[in-house]
Amino acid sequence: MRTIKIGTRSSKLALWQANTVAKQLEHFGYKTEIVKIDSVGDIVLDRPLYELGITGVFTKNLDIALLNGKIDIAVHSFKDVPTNLPQGIVQAAVIKRGDFNDILVIKEDENFFTNETATIATGSLRRKAQWLYRYPHHKITGLRGNVITRLQKLEDNDWDGAIFAAAGLKRVDLLPKKEKYLKLDWMVPAPAQGAVMVAALEKDQELLEICKEINHEETATCVKIEREFLQVLEGGCTAPIGALATLKDEIIKFKGVLFSPDGKHKIEFFKEVEANNVSDLGAFGANYILERGGKKLMREMINIEKDINIYATKNLSLEQVNALSSHIGSSMSDFITIRSNRLKPKIVKSSIENVVFTSQNGVEAVLENFSPTDLDFKNIYCVGRRTKRLIEKRIGKVTQVENSAESLANYLVQQLPNKSVTFFCGNKRRDELPSILKKNNIEVNEVECYQTQLTPRKIEDKYNAILFFSPTGIESFIKENKIKDIAVFCIGETTANEAKKYFKNVIVSKLSTVESMISSVNEYFKEKEN
Known part of the structure; x- marks a missing residue:
């Protein structure tokens, strides 16, 4: 009989959940082993994490361990699990739900309700909003950390109370005496609060059948x-x-x-x-x-008051915002506007031997003018993995992808001596690629297929970091904002090189993707916190 390796984080609450799953499996005669996963170290997966849908702060390490075969199942607090599971991972079971209510742990007594104001601690935006809806004259202060840490903070600070999930306190035997807490049965809990979910690999049909036995x-x-x-x-x-x-x-x-x-x-x-x-x-x-x-x-x-606040110079999706650590607040707006140009049909009438794209904007502009069946591109070269994915989804296979325009230019110099390329670019394209190619006797036929317009705006001074996605975004930003000593995150080397002209602390994402930038932000401010 196989021994089922149960992956969990090592916190007291996470271990309670994992041991509960282990007991239920052992009840049906299966052997189990608890495997603590707080860091998976250097591992190799066949695809980048963002392509597999691994973005959640709380579940990432367990997801990676599961995909890497280090564990057979992963146990999660269900309310922390993203609604879209990573590719290849499925919900295998949900154990019987515990208490789904929120509770208010009281510092002294209930008399504070008669005061003109009170201070309540929570790090949850849902709890904050519901409390203020009922008690608009109260003040909410932020609260982070594990259950033990948060209880200690309540003890150490001049607060009237703090809000917790009842199930969490009960499961680690930290529920106070009855006179020291109030059940907030009027507060609607978070989706799946109090529930524990077991995740497994979709391909492991034997294990999925086993997990059905403990599913409630x-x-x-x-x-x-x-x-x-x-x-x-x-x-x-x-x-x-x-x-x-x-x-x-x-x-x-x-x-x-x-x-x-x-x-x-x-x-x-x-x-x-x-x-x-x-x-x-x-x-x-x-x-x-x-x-x-x-x-x-x-x-x-x-945004709820956060310890750290960042500003993105382009609008992020909700999924991308949700990938930020819970203590990081975000604001955003587009600092540039893209408009596609009208292109003449003769541009793509004949087959083109070598085509270059340095951004998704160029790809999208071409596709706004022509259908994929109109395009006969023999070799396509591009900058950035997202650009590559868009090209291969809509046009065809990419011959080579590089992380920067300069790297791509140097590659083409080696591969295309004395040949020509058609470069689909914007009105504010960088000089690196065409300059390097022309110096090395490669003819560059530039097709200006989109217009980049600056939309600068002034932002507040409260931000701890700025996220830049293009050199043009930096150009737009500095038109209305003073340069100060602040952390700057850039999506690639080309953008970073421009940022270094104005900022001292520039961090480049490992990959040229928004998801990689967000991972860099989380890692940077985790280190700062420690």
């Missing part, structure tokens, strides 16, 4: 509704979203809420349905909220 169907049904609600709203940890589905007497009651971060606005959905008629209840509830003002609320989201 009622819990799985309820949290599925809650997570579908979350997924449609696309909230993650950056939006105040609560969801709770309960099943009793074959009736499912589902409540979902979306708040503004300041607690001033709430949109709510509630419905009761028969258990055999659940269908898309979570998605239905989310769309109901979006259609009744939820879209506007999501656009107007403001």
Whole structure:
């Protein structure tokens, strides 16, 4: 009989969850082994993490260990798991849910409720919004760390109380005496709060069958509704979203809420349905909220007070924002605007031997003018993995990809002596590539296929770091903002070289992707915190 290796982080709560799963598997006669995974070290996977969908701060190391064969299953607090699992990993089981309520741990006594104001600690945007909706005259202060650390901070600070998940405190035997906490049964919990999820490889059918034996169907049904609600709203940890589905007497009651971060606005959905008629209840509830003002609320989201704040000079997706560590706040806006030029059909009428793209903008501009069937490109050379992915998805195979325009130019000098290339570029293209090629007798036919327009704006002084995605973005930024000693993150060497003209502390992402930049941000501010 195989021994099932159970992956977990080494915190007290994570070990409780892993040991609970182990006991349930052992009850059915299976052997288990607990494997603590806090760092996976240097490993090799067949594809980059971002392509596999591994972005979550809380689950990343376990996902990697699972894909790398170091463990057979991974055990997670279900509320921390991204709604989209990494490629090749599936939900294998959900164990019976514990207490899903939030509780307020009180510093002294309940008398503070009679005061004009009070200070409540939480690091959760959802809890902050709901508390302020009910008690708008109170002040919320940030709170981070594990359960033990947060309890100690409550003890050490002049706060009136702090909000915790009841299940977390119960599972590590830290629930205070009854007179020292209040159950917040009016607060809608986070989707899947109190539930524990077991993940496994999709290809391991034997193990998936084993895990079915410990799956709690009622819990799985309820949290599925809650997570579908979350997924449609696309909230993650950056939006105040609560969801709770309960099943009793074959009736499912589902409540979902979306708040503004300041607690001033709430949109709510509630419905009761028969258990055999659940269908898309979570998605239905989310769309109901979006259609009744939820879209506007999501656009107007403001950040909870964070220890660290960054500013991105282009708009990030919600998934990318959610990949930031929980103590990092973010703001963003586009500092450049891209408009495609109209191109004459004769440009691509004949086959082109060698084509060069240094950005996704060039690829998208060409595709706005021509269909892929119009394009007969023999060899395509590009800068950046995302550009490569876009080309191979829409046009055809890429002959060579490099991380910078200079690196690509040097490669072409070696491979294409005395030949010519067609360079699809913008009006603000960098000089490195065409200059190097021309100096080495390679003819460059430049096709200006898009216009880059600067949209500078002044930002506040509160930010600890700025994210730049192109040299043009830097040009736009410095038009309205003073240069100061601040951490600057750049998506590639070309952008970094431009940034170094103005900033001292420039960090270059390992890969030319937004996901890699965010990983660099998380790592940098983790080191600073330590």
